[in-house]
Amino acid sequence: MTQRSFAISRRSFLGTSAAASAALAFRVVTEPMLAYAARPAAGGFHDGVAIDANENPLGPCTAAREAIVNIVPQGGRYSFWLTDELTDQLAASEGIKSDYVRVYRGSSEPLHHTVAAFTSPQRTYVTADPGYEAGMMAAETVKARVVKVPLAKDYSHDVRAMLAAAPDAGVFYICTPNNPTGTLTSHSDIEYLAENKPKGSIVLIDEAYIHFADATTAIDLVKADKDVVVLRTFSKIYGMAGLRCGAMFARPDLLDKMESHSGWNAMPIPALVAASASLKDPQLIPERKRINAEIRTSVFTWLDRNGYSYIASQSNCFMLDTKRPGKEAIQAMAAQRVHVGRIWPVWPTYVRVTIGTASEMEQFQVAFKKVMTGAVTASMYPVGSSRKRRGGELAVRT
Numbered sequence: 001m002t003q004r005s006f007a008i009s010r011r012s013f014l015g016t017s018a019a020a021s022a023a024l025a026f027r028v029v030t031e032p033m034l035a036y037a038a039r040p041a042a043g044g045f046h047d048g049v050a051i052d053a054n055e056n057p058l059g060p061c062t063a064a065r066e067a068i069v070n071i072v073p074q075g076g077r078y079s080f081w082l083t084d085e086l087t088d089q090l091a092a093s094e095g096i097k098s099d100y101v102r103v104y105r106g107s108s109e110p111l112h113h114t115v116a117a118f119t120s121p122q123r124t125y126v127t128a129d130p131g132y133e134a135g136m137m138a139a140e141t142v143k144a145r146v147v148k149v150p151l152a153k154d155y156s157h158d159v160r161a162m163l164a165a166a167p168d169a170g171v172f173y174i175c176t177p178n179n180p181t182g183t184l185t186s187h188s189d190i191e192y193l194a195e196n197k198p199k200g201s202i203v204l205i206d207e208a209y210i211h212f213a214d215a216t217t218a219i220d221l222v223k224a225d226k227d228v229v230v231l232r233t234f235s236k237i238y239g240m241a242g243l244r245c246g247a248m249f250a251r252p253d254l255l256d257k258m259e260s261h262s263g264w265n266a267m268p269i270p271a272l273v274a275a276s277a278s279l280k281d282p283q284l285i286p287e288r289k290r291i292n293a294e295i296r297t298s299v300f301t302w303l304d305r306n307g308y309s310y311i312a313s314q315s316n317c318f319m320l321d322t323k324r325p326g327k328e329a330i331q332a333m334a335a336q337r338v339h340v341g342r343i344w345p346v347w348p349t350y351v352r353v354t355i356g357t358a359s360e361m362e363q364f365q366v367a368f369k370k371v372m373t374g375a376v377t378a379s380m381y382p383v384g385s386s387r388k389r390r391g392g393e394l395a396v397r398t
């Protein structure tokens with residue numbers, strides 16, 4: 001019988017041959033790679049309900065769409081000044097100097113290169129468990145020790161335990177709201193971490209999901225010249241995951257150290273003008289935050305009514321207890337063309353669910369109930385052949 005494995009095991013990730021290992025040593029790991037690697041192979045990648053990659057089903061706002069159409073005739077030029085303009089706009093919107101801001105094609109690349117620049121075999125990478133995996137995988141490429149510290153009881157990052165765990169730390173990674181739990185770490189805890197961390201280390205704050213939550217940014221610590229780096233992305237509330245735009249806020253010397261690893265590449269100009277137009281839309285964040293919160297509340301109300309367990313989230317994703325090996329639940333949901341997200345080994349019965357549209361979440365509810373009542377099981381999932389997909393060695397083998 002064919003064995004189907006969803007685990008992104010160290011072995012499958014790194015591959016088995018020396019050549020594969022060498023090729024992977026510098027690879028930037030991204031959310032879509034992790035999401036697609038965990039998705040069952042049969043049934044296609046773009047059919048059914050996709051609530052496994054923390055995407056925003058609303059896509060870019062109207063003004064962003066118009067800006068993209070209007071910039072297309074200029075597509076023959078790099079148009080570097082558009083990058084400068086967006087940098088200035090971001091700096092002005094956060095009240096920080098422009099030389100503390102850099103714009104990139106999403107936040108995955110600066111995340112990877114920051115970790116690679118500030119960790120090493122002598123400087124440890126410290127992260128939460130469960131936490132977003134990409135930074136940890138970046139640390140592995142430079143052979144840094146990785147320390148995973150369990151989330152605190154309230155699902156915030158346990159900054160005191162993180163400090164105690166690695167006196168040799170190079171990077172403390174804080175994702176708030178956290179991917180996958182959607183839970184917050186307070187500004188005072190982040191400040192404590194920044195004040196008490198070992199000399200030479202940095203605190204890397206990933207604010208990819210901050211606009212969905214009532215949270216305080218850590219950009220004030222960057223302004224105060226602390227050893228703090230803040231990452232933002234246009235992939236989440238702005239609905240631009242496929243367009244690729246993100247930003248990094250840090251002291252210029254920290255930005256330079258990161259760029260000594262990454263280099264710099266021209267930005268896609270549709271992404272630049274779409275980001276710029278999105279920032280100018282005063283309704284975008286409050287409106288989308290409200291829509292996401294309303295759908296999330298209605299899903300949580302339904303889960304409560306049915307006695308299902310989950311972790312209350314302030315973001316566009318949450319962890320759901322399937323009360324069985326999470327991989328089986330993913331497969332049983334996929335059999336109904338509802339693709340829910342991956343598991344984290346520390347909580348093997350939980351899967352991550354992204355908040356989709358109201359209608360997608362209704363389909364999720366119907367499918368999940370069938371899984372929980374045993375009406376649909378993993379064994380009903382059609383076994384397909386393995387296929388080549390983006391993510392290469394991350395791909396699930398059948």
Ligand SMILES: Cc1ncc(COP(=O)(O)O)c(C=O)c1O
Nearest residue numbers: 031106107108132179208233235
């Ligand atoms: C916590 C976190 N950081 C960073 C990213 C990177 O996103 P992007 O490269 O699309 O900006 C993601 C994507 O899902 C994420 O979840």
